[in-house]
Amino acid sequence: MDAGYYAKKLNAEKLYQVYQTKIPQVRDYLRSEIEFVRERLRGDETALELGAGYGRIMKELSPSVRRITGIDVSEQSVALGREYLGDLANCTIETMDAHAMAFDETFDVVLCLQNGLSAMKGDPENLVRRSLRVLAPGGTAFFSSYSPKFWEHRLAWFQEQEEKGLLGEIDMENTGNGRIVCKDGFTATTFDREEMERLGKASEYPYRVEEVKDSSIFLILRNEAPRS
Numbered sequence: 219m220d221a222g223y224y225a226k227k228l229n230a231e232k233l234y235q236v237y238q239t240k241i242p243q244v245r246d247y248l249r250s251e252i253e254f255v256r257e258r259l260r261g262d263e264t265a266l267e268l269g270a271g272y273g274r275i276m277k278e279l280s281p282s283v284r285r286i287t288g289i290d291v292s293e294q295s296v297a298l299g300r301e302y303l304g305d306l307a308n309c310t311i312e313t314m315d316a317h318a319m320a321f322d323e324t325f326d327v328v329l330c331l332q333n334g335l336s337a338m339k340g341d342p343e344n345l346v347r348r349s350l351r352v353l354a355p356g357g358t359a360f361f362s363s364y365s366p367k368f369w370e371h372r373l374a375w376f377q378e379q380e381e382k383g384l385l386g387e388i389d390m391e392n393t394g395n396g397r398i399v400c401k402d403g404f405t406a407t408t409f410d411r412e413e414m415e416r417l418g419k420a421s422e423y424p425y426r427v428e429e430v431k432d433s434s435i436f437l438i439l440r441n442e443a444p445r446s
Contacts, residue, residue, distance in 0.1 A: 232384050233271050233295055239378060243371040247433040251331055252278045254430050255360055259283060263326035266352060268316040268345070269334040273299035273309065280306050283327070289314035291338075317344055324354040330361045335417075336407045346421050346439070353441040360438055361417070363409035366396060367432040373398065376406070411435055 239245060252275060259282045267276055270288025272295050280286055280303075288311040290296050296313045303309040316330075317340045328349045335342045349359045364372055376398050379385045386402025393399050396408040409417075411427055414437040418425030424440045 231298065233292075234274075234298065235382060236379055236384055237274055239375060241371060241375055241378060243368075243433075244375045246431070247368060247371070248332075250431045251275075251362055251434050254434070254436065255279065255327075255329065255331070256282050258358070259327070263357075264323075264354075265327040265329060266321075266325040267329040267331070268319075268349070269330065269332075269338050270299065270311055271295050273303045273311055275329065275331055276309050276311065277303055277306065279329075280309050284308065285310075287311070287325070289316060289319060291315050317341075317348065319348055319352065321352050324352050324357070326354050326357045328353050328357070328359040330359070333363045333406070333408060335361055335363060335409050342409070342417060343420050346417055350421060350423060350439065350441060353439075355441055357441045358438060359441070360436060361409075361414070362430075362434045362436045363414065364396070365429055365433055365435050366408075366410060368434075369396065371433075409435070409437075 237248065256279060261282055263283045265279065265283045265286040267286065267288040270276055270290045273288055276286050276288045285308045288299065290313065293313050296311050299311040303311060316338050330349065335345065338345060353359055376385065376388060380388055385404055386400040389399045389401050396410065398406040414427045414435055418427060418437055418439065421439055424442050426438050428436045428438065430436060
């Protein structure tokens with residue numbers, strides 16, 4: 219996904235509408251991603267979400283962490299997020315580019331979910347490196363993308379967004395093999411298991427790759443001593 223397109227067009231209220239889907243398989247996919255992370259939390263962690271949008275995932279996970287911070291490149295989405303999360307004292311959201319993020323603190327958990335590696339354009343290895351820099355010793359970073367097995371439902375979801383006027387017309391001639399292209403310039407890619415394995419190896423930190431319910435592929439990194 220083009221970062222400029224997201225910041226200017228697919229943000230705030232439009233982004234909220236994206237997740238008001240009628241497709242049951244997509245709703246299950248969205249729940250399963252969050253549950254996969256929630257089941258691996260103790261409840262006392264500090265967490266950071268990259269590409270937090272209006273705070274959808276933050277709100278779901280807020281009861282399961284001590285504190286959660288979200289960053290997003292879209293000022294409009296962050297403004298909506300401050301309203302959406304307004305009654306949650308342990309949630310903070312701010313405008314920041316994940317590829318250039320800078321914090322004076324570290325976090326026990328870093329989240330880059332819902333195909334964030336694609337949505338936040340730029341070098342994915344840089345995104346992983348920066349995530350590890352703000353990950354506390356012993357902490358865990360979660361990156362997720364779509365399973366190839368979810369392609370049919372993912373395409374249907376994007377077609378639903380097109381029908382709502384949230385995206386431009388899908389260019390079916392150039393859409394396929396995990397890549398969705400719209401005629402207005404929007405492009406959404408994905409990261410398969412092989413690419414997640416490559417990112418894990420490049421990090422030089424302990425990692426594993428897991429597929430969840432034939433819908434998501436997770437790269438999970440631990441901030442432990444680099445492998446020799």
